[in-house]
Amino acid sequence: MMKIFVTxxxxxxxxxxxxxxxxxxxxxxxxxxxxxxxxxxxxSEVDCFFESEKPNYVVNAAGKVGxxxxxxxxxxxxxxxNLLINVNLIQSAWQHGVRRFLNLGSSCIYPKDSIQPIKxxxxxxxxxxxxxxxxxxxxxxxxxxxxxFRNQYGVLFHSAxxxxxxxxxxxxxxxxxxxxxxxxRRFHEAxxxxxxxxxxxxxxxxxxxxxxxxxxANALLFLLKLENPPHWVNIGTGKDHTIxxxxxxIKEIIGFRGKITHDLSKPxxxxxxxxxxxxxxxxxxxxxxxxxxxxxxxYEDFLLNLKVGTARL
Numbered sequence: 001m002m003k004i005f006v007t008x009x010x011x012x013x014x015x016x017x018x019x020x021x022x023x024x025x026x027x028x029x030x031x032x033x034x035x036x037x038x039x040x041x042x043x044s045e046v047d048c049f050f051e052s053e054k055p056n057y058v059v060n061a062a063g064k065v066g067x068x069x070x071x072x073x074x075x076x077x078x079x080x081x082n083l084l085i086n087v088n089l090i091q092s093a094w095q096h097g098v099r100r101f102l103n104l105g106s107s108c109i110y111p112k113d114s115i116q117p118i119k120x121x122x123x124x125x126x127x128x129x130x131x132x133x134x135x136x137x138x139x140x141x142x143x144x145x146x147x148x149f150r151n152q153y154g155v156l157f158h159s160a161x162x163x164x165x166x167x168x169x170x171x172x173x174x175x176x177x178x179x180x181x182x183x184x185r186r187f188h189e190a191x192x193x194x195x196x197x198x199x200x201x202x203x204x205x206x207x208x209x210x211x212x213x214x215x216x217a218n219a220l221l222f223l224l225k226l227e228n229p230p231h232w233v234n235i236g237t238g239k240d241h242t243i244x245x246x247x248x249x250i251k252e253i254i255g256f257r258g259k260i261t262h263d264l265s266k267p268x269x270x271x272x273x274x275x276x277x278x279x280x281x282x283x284x285x286x287x288x289x290x291x292x293x294x295x296x297x298x299y300e301d302f303l304l305n306l307k308v309g310t311a312r313l
Contacts, residue, residue, distance in 0.1 A: 005031040005055035007040065007089065008062035012169040012213050013104065013162075017059055020217035031055055041084040043091070050096040058093050058101045059220060060086070060142075068131050068201070068269050070176040075134035082135060086142030090157065094149055101157040102224060103146050105232065107209075107275055108136045109161065117276040120161070120234055129270050147231045158229045160220060163236035163275045166294065167213035168301045171312045179243060180210060180295070183250045184302055185313070191256045198251070198258060201266035204244030209236050209274045212289035212297075222285045229283075236275040237287045246291075253295055 004021065008014035009032040021028045031053055039045050040062055064081040071078060086103070093101045110118045111126040123143075128136050146157035170181040177185070183200065190198045219235045241249075247260055280286075305311035 001027045001029045002057055003029045003031060003053070003055045004057040004059065005033075005053065007033075007058070007060050007085075010034065011061060011065075012167060012171065013165060013216065014061040015169050016167060016213040016217040017061055017220060020214070020221050024221055040088055041081060043088045046088040046092045047095070050092040050098070054096065056099045057224065058089065058098050059224075060089055060101070060103045062089075063104070063139075065135070065171075066176040067178045067182065068267060071132040071135050072267075078132075079134035079138045082138030083141055086138065086145060090142065090145045090149060093157070094153060094155060099156065100224065101146060101155070102220060103142050103157070103159040104220075105139045105143050105159050105161045106136070107161055107163045107234070107236070107273060108132045109140045109143065110273075112270055116272045117238065117274045118234070119276040120230070120232060120279060123232075131267060131269055143232050150231065156229075158223070159232040160216075160223060161232055161234045161275070162216050162219075163209040163211045163234070164273075165211055165213050165216060167298055169213075169305075169312070170298065170302075172302065173313060179208065180246060180250070180298075181302075183247050184254070184295075184299055187247075187250050187254045187256045188299075188302070190258060191254055196258045197261050198247075198256065199261045199263050200243065200247050201263055202243070202268035203264065204247065204260075204262060205242055206268045206270060207240040207242050207272045207274065208246065209238075209240040210246070210291060210294070211236050211287060212294040215287040215289050219280065219285050219287075222283075226283065230279060233279050233283070234275040234277055235280055235287075236277050237291075238274070238277045238281075239291075240272065240274040241291065249292065250295060250299075253292070253299055 112129040114122040143159045166180040172185040
């Protein structure tokens with residue numbers, strides 16, 4: 001039985017990884033810790049945990065995350081916390097003989113003006129998108145640590161770069177959520193309150209690729225079973241949609257009958273962001289959840305959590 005430590009297990013990504021591990025044919029012994037039990041920002045606590053538990057594998061899904069508003073408003077918090085988490089986990093994993101460390105990055109690590117779709121080789125070729133550069137720099141540091149530890153010490157530390165994620169257990173905070181959950185909440189509340197319109201940030205023209213978190217979890221399991229995975233690899237669908245197209249799809253699924261307006265004082269962010277998934281395709285994995293199906297399932301999960309009082313608002 002392989003002991004695997006999944007960080008951030010109560011978040012959207014971490015919980016999907018735990019579900020996938022529980023459903024996998026391999027016999028995993030899953031270790032989790034809440035923030036109250038283990039502060040990943042404190043090296044001494046992380047070191048004691050690894051000394052005590054001795055996991056064979058680590059999947060790092062922990063981190064401070066948020067949308068454009070949160071990244072732009074609290075950049076110091078984003079770079080500090082994410083740097084500490086990555087440094088502490090990678091260092092302790094190496095010191096205590098972890099066999100395999102799979103680090104979760106983000107598509108925002110790539111330059112603002114990357115050629116679309118974005119290849120893995122685009123990393124560090126030009127400037128980052130300013131609205132999330134603090135978060136991106138911390139994630140790049142984690143990716144580079146894994147690469148250098150692997151090269152210098154021969155450990156199997158590697159990274160995965162998922163595109164924009166959504167799914168069960170998402171964060172629907174009015175200011176700190178990503179675009180899809182933010183729109184789900186906005187259209188739902190507009191419908192419930194009988195409003196005549198929903199206002200979206202910016203022009204609605206930027207294009208975004210969206211991946212269901214269960215697809216990501218399946219991709220990570222796939223990577224964990226490869227003998228020689230890439231240093232880092234993009235994980236996505238290879239398809240993108242405008243923000244306005246996504247908004248109209250959510251509007252239809254929720255059944256809101258009003259109109260969509262635009263707050264042009266708010267930033268658009270990157271004009272286009274779609275990952276080149278050719279490397280992952282060549283390894284033998286593809287996403288399977290269609291966007292309409294995924295949004296319907298996500299909205300159903302949102303309604304269920306609202307009903308029982310566990311929605312992350």
